[in-house]
Amino acid sequence: MKNNLxxxxxxxxxxxxxxxxxxxxxxxxxxxxxxxxxxxLELIEKDSNESFEKMVKLVPLPELHKFFDFLVENELAxxxxxxxxxxxxxxxxxxxxxxxxxxxxxxxxxxxxxxALSEFEKVDCRELQIRLFSDLDLTEFQKLVTxxxxxxxxxxxIHLVKNSYIPEEEIRRVIENVWFxxxxxxxxxxxxxxxxxxxxxxxxxxxxxxxxxxxxxSLKQNGCGSISQHTFTWSKDNIRENISHNSxxxxxxxxxRSGYIKNCPSMAKNFGNIASVSFRDVLNNNEFRGLWLINxxxxxxxxxxxxxxxxxxxxxxxxxxxxxxxKPLKCGYDPFxxxxxxxxxxxxxxxxxxxxxxx
Amino acid sequence: MExxxxxxxxxxxxxxxxxxxxxxxxxxxxxxxxENKLIRYSSKYNTDLLRSGKPRKIISKTINYSLFDxx
Numbered sequence: 001m002k003n004n005l006x007x008x009x010x011x012x013x014x015x016x017x018x019x020x021x022x023x024x025x026x027x028x029x030x031x032x033x034x035x036x037x038x039x040x041l042e043l044i045e046k047d048s049n050e051s052f053e054k055m056v057k058l059v060p061l062p063e064l065h066k067f068f069d070f071l072v073e074n075e076l077a078x079x080x081x082x083x084x085x086x087x088x089x090x091x092x093x094x095x096x097x098x099x100x101x102x103x104x105x106x107x108x109x110x111x112x113x114x115x116a117l118s119e120f121e122k123v124d125c126r127e128l129q130i131r132l133f134s135d136l137d138l139t140e141f142q143k144l145v146t147x148x149x150x151x152x153x154x155x156x157x158i159h160l161v162k163n164s165y166i167p168e169e170e171i172r173r174v175i176e177n178v179w180f181x182x183x184x185x186x187x188x189x190x191x192x193x194x195x196x197x198x199x200x201x202x203x204x205x206x207x208x209x210x211x212x213x214x215x216x217x218s219l220k221q222n223g224c225g226s227i228s229q230h231t232f233t234w235s236k237d238n239i240r241e242n243i244s245h246n247s248x249x250x251x252x253x254x255x256x257r258s259g260y261i262k263n264c265p266s267m268a269k270n271f272g273n274i275a276s277v278s279f280r281d282v283l284n285n286n287e288f289r290g291l292w293l294i295n296x297x298x299x300x301x302x303x304x305x306x307x308x309x310x311x312x313x314x315x316x317x318x319x320x321x322x323x324x325x326x327k328p329l330k331c332g333y334d335p336f337x338x339x340x341x342x343x344x345x346x347x348x349x350x351x352x353x354x355x356x357x358x359x
Numbered sequence: 360m361e362x363x364x365x366x367x368x369x370x371x372x373x374x375x376x377x378x379x380x381x382x383x384x385x386x387x388x389x390x391x392x393x394e395n396k397l398i399r400y401s402s403k404y405n406t407d408l409l410r411s412g413k414p415r416k417i418i419s420k421t422i423n424y425s426l427f428d429x430x
Binding site (some may be wrong): 058075082152157183205235252 | 387396401413
Protein backbone atom coordinates (compact mmCIF):
# COMPACT_ATOMS: atom_id res chain seq x y z
CA MET A 1 0.00 0.00 0.00
CA LYS A 2 1.39 3.38 -1.02
CA ASN A 3 -0.74 5.22 1.50
CA ASN A 4 -2.33 4.11 4.72
CA LEU A 5 -6.01 3.23 4.58
CA UNK A 6 -8.10 4.18 7.63
CA UNK A 7 -11.70 3.41 8.43
CA UNK A 8 -13.84 6.43 9.22
CA UNK A 9 -14.46 6.78 12.95
CA UNK A 10 -18.22 6.67 12.26
CA UNK A 11 -18.03 3.26 10.63
CA UNK A 12 -18.48 -0.02 12.46
CA UNK A 13 -18.70 -3.51 11.05
CA UNK A 14 -19.97 -6.85 12.20
CA UNK A 15 -19.98 -10.45 11.00
CA UNK A 16 -23.05 -12.68 11.01
CA UNK A 17 -23.57 -16.36 10.29
CA UNK A 18 -24.33 -15.79 6.59
CA UNK A 19 -22.92 -12.35 5.81
CA UNK A 20 -21.20 -9.34 7.25
CA UNK A 21 -22.35 -5.74 7.39
CA UNK A 22 -20.64 -2.36 7.36
CA UNK A 23 -22.62 0.27 9.24
CA UNK A 24 -22.28 3.97 8.39
CA UNK A 25 -23.68 5.41 11.61
CA UNK A 26 -23.78 9.00 10.35
CA UNK A 27 -25.66 8.36 7.09
CA UNK A 28 -27.63 5.43 8.50
CA UNK A 29 -26.61 3.17 5.66
CA UNK A 30 -25.84 -0.55 5.70
CA UNK A 31 -23.47 -2.26 3.25
CA UNK A 32 -23.65 -6.05 3.10
CA UNK A 33 -20.40 -7.89 2.43
CA UNK A 34 -19.00 -11.39 2.54
CA UNK A 35 -17.59 -12.39 5.92
CA UNK A 36 -14.06 -12.72 4.44
CA UNK A 37 -14.05 -8.94 3.97
CA UNK A 38 -14.89 -8.47 7.65
CA UNK A 39 -11.47 -10.00 8.37
CA UNK A 40 -9.95 -7.44 5.97
CA LEU A 41 -11.68 -4.63 7.87
CA GLU A 42 -10.27 -5.99 11.13
CA LEU A 43 -6.79 -5.87 9.63
CA ILE A 44 -7.32 -2.31 8.35
CA GLU A 45 -8.41 -1.37 11.85
CA LYS A 46 -5.25 -2.94 13.32
CA ASP A 47 -3.13 -0.77 11.02
CA SER A 48 0.04 -2.83 11.56
CA ASN A 49 2.89 -3.33 9.06
CA GLU A 50 2.04 -6.99 8.44
CA SER A 51 -1.67 -6.27 7.80
CA PHE A 52 -1.41 -5.96 4.01
CA GLU A 53 0.45 -9.27 3.63
CA LYS A 54 -2.24 -11.00 5.67
CA MET A 55 -4.97 -9.38 3.56
CA VAL A 56 -3.44 -10.67 0.31
CA LYS A 57 -3.46 -14.18 1.77
CA LEU A 58 -7.17 -13.88 2.49
CA VAL A 59 -8.47 -12.21 -0.67
CA PRO A 60 -6.92 -12.04 -4.21
CA LEU A 61 -5.19 -8.73 -4.91
CA PRO A 62 -7.61 -7.45 -7.63
CA GLU A 63 -10.57 -8.15 -5.33
CA LEU A 64 -8.79 -6.41 -2.49
CA HIS A 65 -8.20 -3.27 -4.55
CA LYS A 66 -11.85 -3.29 -5.64
CA PHE A 67 -12.85 -3.50 -2.00
CA PHE A 68 -10.57 -0.59 -1.06
CA ASP A 69 -12.09 1.48 -3.90
CA PHE A 70 -15.57 0.58 -2.67
CA LEU A 71 -14.68 1.76 0.84
CA VAL A 72 -13.22 5.05 -0.38
CA GLU A 73 -16.04 5.74 -2.88
CA ASN A 74 -18.62 5.33 -0.16
CA GLU A 75 -16.55 7.43 2.26
CA LEU A 76 -16.27 4.54 4.66
CA ALA A 77 -12.49 4.82 4.58
CA UNK A 78 -9.82 7.26 3.44
CA UNK A 79 -6.11 7.30 2.68
CA UNK A 80 -3.49 9.18 4.64
CA UNK A 81 0.18 9.73 3.85
CA UNK A 82 1.78 8.56 7.05
CA UNK A 83 1.18 5.53 9.28
CA UNK A 84 -0.51 5.84 12.66
CA UNK A 85 -2.04 9.26 12.02
CA UNK A 86 -5.63 8.28 12.72
CA UNK A 87 -6.08 6.02 15.72
CA UNK A 88 -9.46 4.29 16.09
CA UNK A 89 -11.69 5.69 18.83
CA UNK A 90 -12.03 3.52 21.91
CA UNK A 91 -15.28 1.54 21.82
CA UNK A 92 -15.63 0.94 25.57
CA UNK A 93 -18.78 2.40 27.10
CA UNK A 94 -19.29 4.38 30.30
CA UNK A 95 -21.97 6.77 31.51
CA UNK A 96 -21.96 8.88 34.68
CA UNK A 97 -25.46 7.67 35.57
CA UNK A 98 -26.77 4.62 37.37
CA UNK A 99 -30.30 4.87 36.00
CA UNK A 100 -30.64 5.91 32.35
CA UNK A 101 -34.39 5.82 31.85
CA UNK A 102 -37.59 4.82 33.57
CA UNK A 103 -41.20 3.88 32.87
CA UNK A 104 -44.28 4.59 34.99
CA UNK A 105 -47.46 2.76 33.99
CA UNK A 106 -50.69 4.19 35.36
CA UNK A 107 -54.17 2.74 35.03
CA UNK A 108 -56.87 3.90 37.42
CA UNK A 109 -54.69 3.99 40.54
CA UNK A 110 -52.69 7.24 40.79
CA UNK A 111 -51.70 6.79 44.43
CA UNK A 112 -48.04 5.84 43.76
CA UNK A 113 -47.41 8.43 41.00
CA UNK A 114 -45.79 11.10 43.20
CA UNK A 115 -43.75 8.55 45.14
CA ALA A 116 -42.49 7.08 41.86
CA LEU A 117 -41.47 10.50 40.51
CA SER A 118 -39.68 11.29 43.75
CA GLU A 119 -37.80 7.94 43.61
CA PHE A 120 -36.81 8.55 39.99
CA GLU A 121 -35.44 11.97 40.94
CA LYS A 122 -33.53 10.52 43.90
CA VAL A 123 -31.61 8.10 41.65
CA ASP A 124 -31.02 10.89 39.12
CA CYS A 125 -33.06 9.31 36.35
CA ARG A 126 -33.20 11.88 33.53
CA GLU A 127 -35.45 10.29 30.92
CA LEU A 128 -38.92 9.10 31.74
CA GLN A 129 -41.85 7.55 29.93
CA ILE A 130 -45.31 7.84 31.48
CA ARG A 131 -47.96 5.52 30.03
CA LEU A 132 -51.55 6.33 30.95
CA PHE A 133 -53.76 3.33 30.18
CA SER A 134 -57.11 4.64 31.40
CA ASP A 135 -59.43 7.35 30.06
CA LEU A 136 -58.36 10.45 31.97
CA ASP A 137 -60.50 13.54 32.21
CA LEU A 138 -58.97 16.99 31.73
CA THR A 139 -58.64 17.70 35.47
CA GLU A 140 -56.82 14.43 36.14
CA PHE A 141 -54.48 15.02 33.20
CA GLN A 142 -53.72 18.58 34.32
CA LYS A 143 -53.06 17.34 37.84
CA LEU A 144 -50.56 14.75 36.60
CA VAL A 145 -48.80 17.42 34.53
CA THR A 146 -48.72 19.91 37.42
CA UNK A 147 -47.15 17.30 39.68
CA UNK A 148 -44.43 16.31 37.21
CA UNK A 149 -43.61 19.98 36.64
CA UNK A 150 -42.42 20.14 40.27
CA UNK A 151 -39.62 17.69 39.46
CA UNK A 152 -36.59 18.02 37.25
CA UNK A 153 -36.03 15.66 34.32
CA UNK A 154 -34.25 16.04 30.97
CA UNK A 155 -36.80 14.28 28.83
CA UNK A 156 -40.32 13.02 29.44
CA UNK A 157 -42.70 11.42 26.98
CA ILE A 158 -46.36 10.78 27.77
CA HIS A 159 -48.36 7.96 26.16
CA LEU A 160 -52.12 8.55 26.27
CA VAL A 161 -55.28 6.81 25.15
CA LYS A 162 -57.34 9.10 22.91
CA ASN A 163 -60.48 10.45 24.49
CA SER A 164 -62.73 13.43 24.05
CA TYR A 165 -61.94 14.98 27.46
CA ILE A 166 -58.43 16.18 26.68
CA PRO A 167 -58.42 18.64 23.75
CA GLU A 168 -55.45 18.89 21.39
CA GLU A 169 -54.83 22.50 22.52
CA GLU A 170 -54.21 21.23 26.05
CA ILE A 171 -51.68 18.67 24.81
CA ARG A 172 -49.95 21.35 22.75
CA ARG A 173 -49.92 23.64 25.79
CA VAL A 174 -48.15 20.96 27.85
CA ILE A 175 -45.34 20.68 25.27
CA GLU A 176 -45.03 24.48 25.09
CA ASN A 177 -45.02 25.03 28.85
CA VAL A 178 -43.46 21.99 30.48
CA TRP A 179 -39.84 22.24 29.47
CA PHE A 180 -38.91 18.55 29.57
CA UNK A 181 -42.13 17.12 28.09
CA UNK A 182 -41.34 17.04 24.37
CA UNK A 183 -43.25 14.08 23.00
CA UNK A 184 -46.86 13.08 23.60
CA UNK A 185 -48.27 10.00 21.89
CA UNK A 186 -52.01 9.47 21.48
CA UNK A 187 -53.13 5.89 20.84
CA UNK A 188 -56.45 4.92 19.27
CA UNK A 189 -56.38 7.92 16.91
CA UNK A 190 -58.07 8.01 13.52
CA UNK A 191 -54.82 8.33 11.56
CA UNK A 192 -51.12 7.66 11.96
CA UNK A 193 -49.44 11.06 11.84
CA UNK A 194 -46.91 13.19 13.64
CA UNK A 195 -47.67 16.85 14.33
CA UNK A 196 -44.73 19.03 15.26
CA UNK A 197 -45.19 21.77 17.83
CA UNK A 198 -43.29 24.63 16.21
CA UNK A 199 -42.77 28.25 17.13
CA UNK A 200 -43.34 30.38 14.04
CA UNK A 201 -40.07 32.26 13.54
CA UNK A 202 -40.73 33.98 10.22
CA UNK A 203 -37.93 33.51 7.72
CA UNK A 204 -35.73 31.63 10.14
CA UNK A 205 -35.34 27.85 10.27
CA UNK A 206 -38.20 26.53 12.38
CA UNK A 207 -37.36 25.08 15.76
CA UNK A 208 -39.46 22.18 16.91
CA UNK A 209 -40.42 22.23 20.58
CA UNK A 210 -41.74 18.68 20.46
CA UNK A 211 -44.15 16.37 18.70
CA UNK A 212 -47.64 14.97 19.13
CA UNK A 213 -47.80 11.50 17.58
CA UNK A 214 -51.20 10.12 16.64
CA UNK A 215 -51.33 6.34 16.37
CA UNK A 216 -54.18 4.13 15.18
CA UNK A 217 -52.98 1.23 17.32
CA SER A 218 -54.26 0.79 20.85
CA LEU A 219 -52.07 1.18 23.92
CA LYS A 220 -51.66 -2.31 25.33
CA GLN A 221 -49.30 -3.69 27.94
CA ASN A 222 -48.39 -6.64 25.71
CA GLY A 223 -48.08 -4.41 22.63
CA CYS A 224 -44.47 -3.64 23.56
CA GLY A 225 -41.27 -5.32 22.38
CA SER A 226 -41.58 -5.30 18.57
CA ILE A 227 -38.18 -5.43 16.91
CA SER A 228 -37.61 -4.36 13.32
CA GLN A 229 -35.18 -2.40 11.17
CA HIS A 230 -37.02 0.71 12.36
CA THR A 231 -35.84 0.15 15.93
CA PHE A 232 -32.15 -0.06 15.00
CA THR A 233 -29.95 2.48 16.75
CA TRP A 234 -27.47 4.60 14.80
CA SER A 235 -25.93 6.42 17.75
CA LYS A 236 -22.31 5.46 18.39
CA ASP A 237 -22.92 5.87 22.11
CA ASN A 238 -25.82 3.39 22.03
CA ILE A 239 -23.85 0.98 19.85
CA ARG A 240 -20.99 0.98 22.35
CA GLU A 241 -23.53 0.33 25.11
CA ASN A 242 -25.11 -2.54 23.13
CA ILE A 243 -21.76 -4.31 22.77
CA SER A 244 -21.45 -4.83 26.53
CA HIS A 245 -24.98 -4.37 27.90
CA ASN A 246 -28.62 -5.15 27.20
CA SER A 247 -29.86 -2.59 24.72
CA UNK A 248 -33.29 -2.21 26.33
CA UNK A 249 -32.99 -2.99 30.04
CA UNK A 250 -29.59 -1.51 30.86
CA UNK A 251 -30.12 1.35 33.31
CA UNK A 252 -33.90 0.98 33.25
CA UNK A 253 -36.30 0.94 36.23
CA UNK A 254 -40.04 0.56 35.74
CA UNK A 255 -43.08 0.84 37.93
CA UNK A 256 -46.05 -1.16 36.71
CA ARG A 257 -49.71 -0.13 37.03
CA SER A 258 -49.99 -1.76 40.47
CA GLY A 259 -46.90 0.04 41.79
CA TYR A 260 -44.53 -2.93 41.54
CA ILE A 261 -40.91 -2.20 40.69
CA LYS A 262 -39.62 -4.20 37.71
CA ASN A 263 -36.95 -4.18 35.02
CA CYS A 264 -39.76 -3.72 32.51
CA PRO A 265 -43.51 -3.35 33.19
CA SER A 266 -44.23 -6.27 30.82
CA MET A 267 -42.07 -8.69 32.81
CA ALA A 268 -43.57 -10.94 35.47
CA LYS A 269 -40.79 -10.70 38.06
CA ASN A 270 -41.14 -7.80 40.52
CA PHE A 271 -38.79 -6.55 43.20
CA GLY A 272 -41.35 -5.21 45.67
CA ASN A 273 -43.94 -2.47 45.74
CA ILE A 274 -42.91 1.16 45.59
CA ALA A 275 -44.98 1.79 48.72
CA SER A 276 -42.45 -0.13 50.81
CA VAL A 277 -39.29 -0.59 48.71
CA SER A 278 -36.96 2.16 47.50
CA PHE A 279 -35.23 2.22 44.11
CA ARG A 280 -31.91 2.21 45.98
CA ASP A 281 -32.77 -1.22 47.50
CA VAL A 282 -33.71 -2.56 44.06
CA LEU A 283 -30.54 -1.18 42.46
CA ASN A 284 -28.51 -3.09 45.06
CA ASN A 285 -30.23 -6.34 44.05
CA ASN A 286 -27.94 -8.51 41.88
CA GLU A 287 -30.85 -10.28 40.20
CA PHE A 288 -32.28 -6.93 39.07
CA ARG A 289 -28.97 -5.68 37.71
CA GLY A 290 -28.04 -9.05 36.18
CA LEU A 291 -30.45 -8.51 33.29
CA TRP A 292 -28.64 -5.28 32.39
CA LEU A 293 -25.63 -7.37 31.32
CA ILE A 294 -27.38 -9.75 28.91
CA ASN A 295 -25.92 -8.45 25.66
CA UNK A 296 -26.68 -9.84 22.20
CA UNK A 297 -23.60 -12.09 22.29
CA UNK A 298 -25.28 -14.06 25.09
CA UNK A 299 -28.67 -14.43 23.38
CA UNK A 300 -29.43 -17.52 21.32
CA UNK A 301 -29.75 -16.83 17.59
CA UNK A 302 -29.05 -13.09 18.11
CA UNK A 303 -25.39 -14.00 18.67
CA UNK A 304 -25.25 -15.15 15.01
CA UNK A 305 -26.96 -12.03 13.67
CA UNK A 306 -25.06 -9.37 11.71
CA UNK A 307 -27.32 -6.64 13.16
CA UNK A 308 -26.54 -7.44 16.80
CA UNK A 309 -24.54 -4.27 17.48
CA UNK A 310 -27.29 -1.91 16.28
CA UNK A 311 -30.38 -3.90 17.23
CA UNK A 312 -32.47 -3.36 20.32
CA UNK A 313 -33.56 -6.19 22.60
CA UNK A 314 -36.60 -7.39 24.54
CA UNK A 315 -36.43 -9.72 27.54
CA UNK A 316 -40.16 -9.54 28.32
CA UNK A 317 -41.47 -11.49 25.31
CA UNK A 318 -39.26 -14.44 24.41
CA UNK A 319 -39.31 -17.22 21.83
CA UNK A 320 -38.92 -19.63 24.74
CA UNK A 321 -40.57 -18.06 27.81
CA UNK A 322 -38.61 -20.39 30.10
CA UNK A 323 -35.20 -19.32 28.80
CA UNK A 324 -34.04 -15.79 29.61
CA UNK A 325 -31.34 -16.14 26.91
CA UNK A 326 -33.91 -16.87 24.21
CA LYS A 327 -34.36 -14.70 21.11
CA PRO A 328 -36.99 -11.90 21.35
CA LEU A 329 -40.39 -13.27 20.33
CA LYS A 330 -41.36 -10.20 18.33
CA CYS A 331 -38.38 -10.30 15.98
CA GLY A 332 -39.06 -11.60 12.47
CA TYR A 333 -35.44 -11.77 11.28
CA ASP A 334 -33.68 -15.07 10.73
CA PRO A 335 -29.89 -14.58 10.50
CA PHE A 336 -29.51 -18.08 9.00
CA UNK A 337 -31.56 -17.17 5.92
CA UNK A 338 -30.99 -13.37 6.11
CA UNK A 339 -34.73 -12.78 5.68
CA UNK A 340 -37.29 -10.63 7.49
CA UNK A 341 -40.72 -12.22 7.96
CA UNK A 342 -43.83 -11.36 9.92
CA UNK A 343 -43.13 -12.86 13.37
CA UNK A 344 -46.83 -12.94 14.31
CA UNK A 345 -47.65 -15.49 11.56
CA UNK A 346 -44.76 -17.83 12.36
CA UNK A 347 -46.32 -21.13 13.56
CA UNK A 348 -43.22 -21.90 15.66
CA UNK A 349 -43.99 -18.85 17.81
CA UNK A 350 -47.62 -19.79 18.53
CA UNK A 351 -46.87 -21.54 21.83
CA UNK A 352 -44.97 -18.57 23.23
CA UNK A 353 -47.61 -16.15 21.91
CA UNK A 354 -50.31 -18.01 23.81
CA UNK A 355 -48.21 -17.86 27.02
CA UNK A 356 -48.08 -14.06 26.70
CA UNK A 357 -51.76 -13.75 25.71
CA UNK A 358 -50.96 -12.56 22.20
CA UNK A 359 -53.33 -14.96 20.42
CA MET B 360 -36.39 17.97 13.55
CA GLU B 361 -36.96 19.58 10.21
CA UNK B 362 -35.35 17.96 7.20
CA UNK B 363 -31.80 19.00 6.38
CA UNK B 364 -30.55 20.07 2.96
CA UNK B 365 -28.10 17.71 1.30
CA UNK B 366 -25.27 19.16 -0.75
CA UNK B 367 -22.94 16.95 -2.76
CA UNK B 368 -19.54 18.48 -3.57
CA UNK B 369 -16.70 17.11 -5.62
CA UNK B 370 -13.53 16.80 -3.60
CA UNK B 371 -11.67 19.41 -5.72
CA UNK B 372 -14.49 21.92 -5.07
CA UNK B 373 -13.72 21.68 -1.38
CA UNK B 374 -10.23 23.05 -1.97
CA UNK B 375 -8.12 23.03 1.14
CA UNK B 376 -10.95 22.49 3.59
CA UNK B 377 -9.79 20.06 6.27
CA UNK B 378 -12.62 17.57 5.70
CA UNK B 379 -12.75 14.17 4.07
CA UNK B 380 -16.43 14.05 3.19
CA UNK B 381 -18.08 15.38 0.06
CA UNK B 382 -21.69 14.92 1.15
CA UNK B 383 -22.63 17.76 3.51
CA UNK B 384 -25.91 18.29 5.35
CA UNK B 385 -26.94 21.79 6.33
CA UNK B 386 -29.88 23.88 7.49
CA UNK B 387 -30.91 27.52 7.52
CA UNK B 388 -29.94 29.88 10.31
CA UNK B 389 -32.19 29.76 13.36
CA UNK B 390 -33.49 32.68 15.40
CA UNK B 391 -31.20 33.00 18.43
CA UNK B 392 -34.08 34.12 20.69
CA UNK B 393 -36.08 31.01 19.82
CA GLU B 394 -33.02 28.85 20.22
CA ASN B 395 -32.38 30.30 23.68
CA LYS B 396 -35.84 29.17 24.73
CA LEU B 397 -34.61 25.60 24.39
CA ILE B 398 -31.93 26.20 27.02
CA ARG B 399 -32.69 26.29 30.74
CA TYR B 400 -30.53 26.71 33.81
CA SER B 401 -30.68 23.76 36.18
CA SER B 402 -29.91 24.47 39.82
CA LYS B 403 -29.74 20.72 40.42
CA TYR B 404 -26.84 20.25 37.98
CA ASN B 405 -25.56 23.85 38.24
CA THR B 406 -25.41 24.17 34.48
CA ASP B 407 -27.47 25.12 31.42
CA LEU B 408 -29.37 22.22 29.86
CA LEU B 409 -30.60 21.88 26.29
CA ARG B 410 -34.13 20.63 25.82
CA SER B 411 -34.17 17.04 24.50
CA GLY B 412 -36.29 16.27 21.45
CA LYS B 413 -35.68 12.55 21.67
CA PRO B 414 -34.65 10.12 24.37
CA ARG B 415 -31.08 8.85 24.46
CA LYS B 416 -32.42 5.48 23.36
CA ILE B 417 -35.88 4.01 22.71
CA ILE B 418 -37.48 3.68 26.16
CA SER B 419 -40.11 1.11 25.16
CA LYS B 420 -41.08 -0.46 21.87
CA THR B 421 -44.84 0.10 21.87
CA ILE B 422 -44.86 1.97 18.57
CA ASN B 423 -44.77 0.51 15.09
CA TYR B 424 -42.07 2.84 13.78
CA SER B 425 -42.50 1.65 10.19
CA LEU B 426 -45.65 3.83 10.04
CA PHE B 427 -43.57 6.97 10.15
CA ASP B 428 -40.98 7.66 7.47
CA UNK B 429 -37.55 8.57 8.76
CA UNK B 430 -38.66 8.79 12.35
